[in-house]
Every structure is written in C-alpha cells, then in structure tokens.
Amino acid sequence: MDERAALTLIDSWLPLAGDDAAVLDDLVISTDMLHETTDFPEGTTRYTAGWRSVGASLSDIAAMGANATAAVAVYAAPSFEEPEIHDFIDGARAVCERVGAEYVGGDLDGHDEFTVATTVVGDTHEPVRRSGASPGETLCVTGTLGRSGAALELFDHEPERANDLFQFEPRVAAGRAIAAHAGAMMDSSDGLARSLHQLAAASDCGFDVAGSALPIDECVHEVATDELDVYELAVHFGEDFELVFTTDAVETVRSLSPTPITPIGTVTDDGVTLDGASLPDRGYSH
Amino acid sequence: MDERAALTLIDSWLPLAGDDAAVLDDLVISTDMLHETTDFPEGTTRYTAGWRSVGASLSDIAAMGANATAAVAVYAAPSFEEPEIHDFIDGARAVCERVGAEYVGGDLDGHDEFTVATTVVGDTHEPVRRSGASPGETLCVTGTLGRSGAALELFDHEPERANDLFQFEPRVAAGRAIAAHAGAMMDSSDGLARSLHQLAAASDCGFDVAGSALPIDECVHEVATDELDVYELAVHFGEDFELVFTTDAVETVRSLSPTPITPIGTVTDDGVTLDGASLPDRGYSH
Structure with missing residues (x-):
C-alpha cells in the first residue's frame, strides 16, 4: 500500500486526523518526519534542516488558521556533534521566533540516517478545514x-x-x-x-x-x-x-x-x- | 559526544527543556523516538509497539504530575501494511484510553528501519520538577x-x-x-x-x-x-x-x-x- 492510500485509510479510523493538523477542542497539533535521503539534499546545513523540519509542522498549524504555540523535535543521527546540534537548534529556534512560537526542546536518538521528527501545537477557536470550499469563491x-x-x-x-x-x-x-x-x-x-x-x-x-x-x-x-x-x-x-x-x-x-x-x-x-x-x-x- | 552529554548540553541552551517534559505556561509536551533495533525486540507486535511508544511519552507527562490530553505518532517503516498499521493504531489508542488522553493521529514516513516518533501534550498549573527534593523526605x-x-x-x-x-x-x-x-x-x-x-x-x-x-x-x-x-x-x-x-x-x-x-x-x-x-x-x- 502506498503512503497516500495508507493515510486515507488511517483518516477513516481516526476522525480527528485527516486535515493539515489534528484538532481536539481548541488544541491543534501536527507531527512530521523528514530524513536525509528524501528531504535534505547534499549541502543542506543543519541550521536549514532545523528550520525546515520545524517549519513544516508550523506550516500545518498555519493551514488551520491557528496560532502556533510550541514546537519540539527529535534529532536522530549516527553521531552527536556539538556544532551540528547547535546549528540545528538555532535553525529550529529561528523559525519559531519568526512566527511567535517557542522551541521548547525534544529528544536525541542514535540512528543510521539523519532523521528529524517534529511536532507543533497551536490553538484556535475556529479551525479552517479542507472541506469548506464552495463554488463561486x-x-x-x-x-x-x-x-x-x-x-x-x-x-x-x-x-x-x-x-x-x-x-x-x-x-x-x-x-x-x-x-x-x-x-x-x-x-x-x-x-x-x-x-x-x-x-x-x-x-x-x-x-x-x-x-x-x-x-x-x-x-x-x-x-x-x-x-x-x-x-x-x-x-x-x-x-x-x-x-x-x-x-x-x-x-x-x-x-x-x-x-x-x-x-x-x-x-x-x-x-x-x-x-x-x-x-x-x-x-x-x- | 554520547547521548547523555549531548542532552546535558542541549538543556543548557534550552531553558524550557531538561525535565521529563518541557513546560510552557500550562502546557506540558514531550517527544520520543523508538526504533526496532533498540526498542522493539523480535516478537514485539505492532499493537505493543503502538502502546509502548505512545506510552513512553505519556509517562513523561505523568512524571510532571500533569493531565495527558492528546498524542500523535509518526509511523515510519519500509512498507505500509494495513493490518500492521491498524494494530499499531489500536495499541496507541488503547494506551491513550487507559489514561484519558486522545490519540489524534500523526504521519507516515517511508524508512528502512521500523521507527516511531511520538509526542504527547498535557496540562498542569503546577508541574513537579526533578529539582525539588529535600533531605528528610x-x-x-x-x-x-x-x-x-x-x-x-x-x-x-x-x-x-x-x-x-x-x-x-x-x-x-x-x-x-x-x-x-x-x-x-x-x-x-x-x-x-x-x-x-x-x-x-x-x-x-x-x-x-x-x-x-x-x-x-x-x-x-x-x-x-x-x-x-x-x-x-x-x-x-x-x-x-x-x-x-x-x-x-x-x-x-x-x-x-x-x-x-x-x-x-x-x-x-x-x-x-x-x-x-x-x-x-x-x-x-x-
């Protein structure tokens, strides 16, 4: 089963999922995973990787018309080098600052391929869904x-x-x-x-x-x-x-x-x- | 640098991190990554993997003395098989139900090794820190x-x-x-x-x-x-x-x-x- 078919199936099991972010009362939450072979071309700095991976989840919150509150990330890599992790966090912090959210930390994981998992939470009283378009708009x-x-x-x-x-x-x-x-x-x-x-x-x-x-x-x-x-x-x-x-x-x-x-x-x-x-x-x- | 040294360094850069979960106003948030070689021994069902990986983040929320509100997970695997994903979600949902939280969905990612990234959010007015122990207690x-x-x-x-x-x-x-x-x-x-x-x-x-x-x-x-x-x-x-x-x-x-x-x-x-x-x-x- 390809990823899109699997996501469609999951949406049918989980009624709160299926939009850019999940909505639970006023809380909006979205999570993403990015990794080296598919998302970070050779030459991508760790700063850019931090910015872009947290940014991808912030964008999901934006797509619901919500405020972005807090972001976390798991940084998974074959080794942990101080300058690389520092650059990654700087990038993650910078993109959060740009939208008024707070980068609050996360976790490390030893992993063969450089991989980042990000989650952002936000809030809104009136989320904008994918389902509300009307002919004539x-x-x-x-x-x-x-x-x-x-x-x-x-x-x-x-x-x-x-x-x-x-x-x-x-x-x-x-x-x-x-x-x-x-x-x-x-x-x-x-x-x-x-x-x-x-x-x-x-x-x-x-x-x-x-x-x-x-x-x-x-x-x-x-x-x-x-x-x-x-x-x-x-x-x-x-x-x-x-x-x-x-x-x-x-x-x-x-x-x-x-x-x-x-x-x-x-x-x-x-x-x-x-x-x-x-x-x-x-x-x-x- | 090993993982513990790196985490200590990160805590010094990110004042909101460094406990079982990060705290931002009343919001508590924690994220974890688990993967096959280190966390899921041969014979671990996908149901158990869903339960355990979401459970690990729920435990971090518990350790702050907070309510657990919502959980998300990224399911990353070499292929997406309906029964496996279904079992994983069932396990994730079951552990959330056990503690009154809601499993609201997540993301899929094609990945060589079966890997799960989970995030749980919760809330509390008075988080319990690691730093408050006093001699005599x-x-x-x-x-x-x-x-x-x-x-x-x-x-x-x-x-x-x-x-x-x-x-x-x-x-x-x-x-x-x-x-x-x-x-x-x-x-x-x-x-x-x-x-x-x-x-x-x-x-x-x-x-x-x-x-x-x-x-x-x-x-x-x-x-x-x-x-x-x-x-x-x-x-x-x-x-x-x-x-x-x-x-x-x-x-x-x-x-x-x-x-x-x-x-x-x-x-x-x-x-x-x-x-x-x-x-x-x-x-x-x-």
Whole structure:
C-alpha cells in the first residue's frame, strides 16, 4: 500500500486526523518526519534542516488558521556533534521566533540516517478545514510558488542560496488573517496541483486555475530549462509551504495579511483544470 | 559526544527543556523516538509497539504530575501494511484510553528501519520538577520494578506474555494524585539507579535506598538466574516507566493514588547508596 492510500485509510479510523493538523477542542497539533535521503539534499546545513523540519509542522498549524504555540523535535543521527546540534537548534529556534512560537526542546536518538521528527501545537477557536470550499469563491495562494523546486537545482553550485531558499517562512500570521474569511484552506507541501485535488475531494468541488495569474517565484525562471519546467517546479514540485485557500472576501484578506495574496482561479462544481485543461493529480509524495 | 552529554548540553541552551517534559505556561509536551533495533525486540507486535511508544511519552507527562490530553505518532517503516498499521493504531489508542488522553493521529514516513516518533501534550498549573527534593523526605516508587527487563528474556519462548509485560500502564492518574505532595518526581525509563542519580543532580541531594523495600515484580524472580541478576533487572535495566518521587506525606499519597506506592528509602544530603553502599550510575541509555 502506498503512503497516500495508507493515510486515507488511517483518516477513516481516526476522525480527528485527516486535515493539515489534528484538532481536539481548541488544541491543534501536527507531527512530521523528514530524513536525509528524501528531504535534505547534499549541502543542506543543519541550521536549514532545523528550520525546515520545524517549519513544516508550523506550516500545518498555519493551514488551520491557528496560532502556533510550541514546537519540539527529535534529532536522530549516527553521531552527536556539538556544532551540528547547535546549528540545528538555532535553525529550529529561528523559525519559531519568526512566527511567535517557542522551541521548547525534544529528544536525541542514535540512528543510521539523519532523521528529524517534529511536532507543533497551536490553538484556535475556529479551525479552517479542507472541506469548506464552495463554488463561486475565489481560489488564492500566499507568497510565491516554486522556490523549493528551484532550490533543489541550486544546491550543487550555489549551496548558500539554496539553503536560503529552503528556509521558508511558515504562513502563521497570514493564516490567522485569512481564517475568518476562508472557506477551505491547506498548505501546498505536496505541490499546488495535488493540494487542489485534495481540497476538491474534501470539499466536493472543483477548481479552475488561470495559468497567467500564478505567482511564480523569480528564481524558478532562472533555473528552469523551458516553460514546461517552470510549470513543473511551480505547480507540481511542491514543498513551498504556502497557503492555498478559498474566500469570497479577497480584498479584505489582502488588506489583513502580512504576506502577499494572489487570486489564481475560482471554485467550480467539479474537476481541477488549468486554463480549462485537466490538471493532473501529480506532485511530490512525502 | 554520547547521548547523555549531548542532552546535558542541549538543556543548557534550552531553558524550557531538561525535565521529563518541557513546560510552557500550562502546557506540558514531550517527544520520543523508538526504533526496532533498540526498542522493539523480535516478537514485539505492532499493537505493543503502538502502546509502548505512545506510552513512553505519556509517562513523561505523568512524571510532571500533569493531565495527558492528546498524542500523535509518526509511523515510519519500509512498507505500509494495513493490518500492521491498524494494530499499531489500536495499541496507541488503547494506551491513550487507559489514561484519558486522545490519540489524534500523526504521519507516515517511508524508512528502512521500523521507527516511531511520538509526542504527547498535557496540562498542569503546577508541574513537579526533578529539582525539588529535600533531605528528610521519603523516596517512593509506583508499581513494581523489573517488568521490562524480565519481558526481554521472555520474548524468545513466551512472546505473548512478553508482549503483555511490555504494555505498561503510564502512571498519569498516580502522577496527578502525587503532584500536590511531591518534592521531586521523574519516571524510571532509564532505570531506578540512573533516575536517582538524575534526581540527585537536579535537586542537589542524595538518596539511600533500602534493598529489602524494593517492589520487585514477581516475573523478575522467575527469569533471573540469581540474586545479582534480580538487582540488575529491577534496579539498572529500566524501561519500567514507573514514577520515582520524594514526599513528606507518604500516607496521604498512598490513599490518593490508584497505583500502589512503595517507600523505598530516604532523601539524604549527598551520594546515592543502596543499603549504605554506593549505587553506580549505570542503566539503559536510549
């Protein structure tokens, strides 16, 4: 059974799971595991690894429209070197500070492959689910798309810049601003295309995206070999951890959010299309 | 640098860490990673793995004298098989139900070695620290000692019984009852001996333990080869996840706790001794 099929099955057993984060009363909680071979390309610093792995869970909290409160991480590696652990914690602390959360510690574990497990808790009275989109709403995205895909191409010859691009800002403040005006929301960790298919399934709706409206990051154009590659990095690659949401109050949300928001399409009755043509459910599976 | 040295260093960088769980206002949070080669002997069922890994984090919450609220886990394995994942979740849910917490889900990750990362959150107004022991108090322990060490010997020929012994009850209710009357508290995950050395260091005190008072589990006598082995399993092996605490109100605590409580010694000015002889700081390092 592949990971997506298994997750669908688990969601059917655990009614509180199945969204970007689990919700229990006012508590929101999300956990993730990242490891060297799949998540940290050669050249990724421990600082970036700390930032990115804690950031991934913070992004899940952001996607619920919640405040992020506290983060923990398990640092698992073949050996424990003071400078590496210090850099990791510095990165974890820095990303938490960026969103007003506290990095409170965690655990160490001896492990063949460098692996990080992170958990973030947050709180909200009104979580935004994946299931609340309605036809007629506007589809929006925060920030820009394609940074992580572009970074991957840069680790080879511009590792410093690649590390910078890998240190994304979790959209907690934007998520809070959007929450009261959103129909449905999730983060784009699996790529825009796959996120839209997941939102469509959860909300029983469709989406039509306008290709020309996509806020594609400048660095994507630098590294992409052609226009097809641009779309691949911006639409399918994922790991940008931007918020994808629906709203009928675009201007209000834009005025409240500290992060730029771009309307990229509309909620339809069914089907996920890009400029009217079917957009395949293809992305990065973690 | 070994794991203990690294943890000590991390505690100096992160003031909110360093106890059984991190505390942030009323929130208590703890995270752990367990994996096949070190934590799940051959014959451990996925049900037991789910129970035990979530139980380890619940025990950390218990050791703070807190309520346990919610648990999450990352299930990382080379493949995802429906019966195995289902059993794991059943075990995780069962141990949560036992202590009034909710298992709310988690994440999956493809991984060479079966690995579990768990996080539990809880709440309390008055966390019990490792640092509050005072000379003259009575040293106590909940339940019995040596179950996990004995279980390890049984996996070979009595796997069912070994699995049962591995499914320990996290002492959340006992921890709540003890909290208002405890000087210092922690769980015995690294063994009684090592726990006492850690409590002594945190509280700047010592302990004298009466060997005849130790509540050694019956199964230890069954599997132990001689008296030395009995002490090894009960005092040094660890992983029993009992609470070790100090109090000046033994009878009150005994009447409040749903788990039997045994006084095993006294808090002294310095040194950790068993029947007056030095008790070495030796145990199981995770």
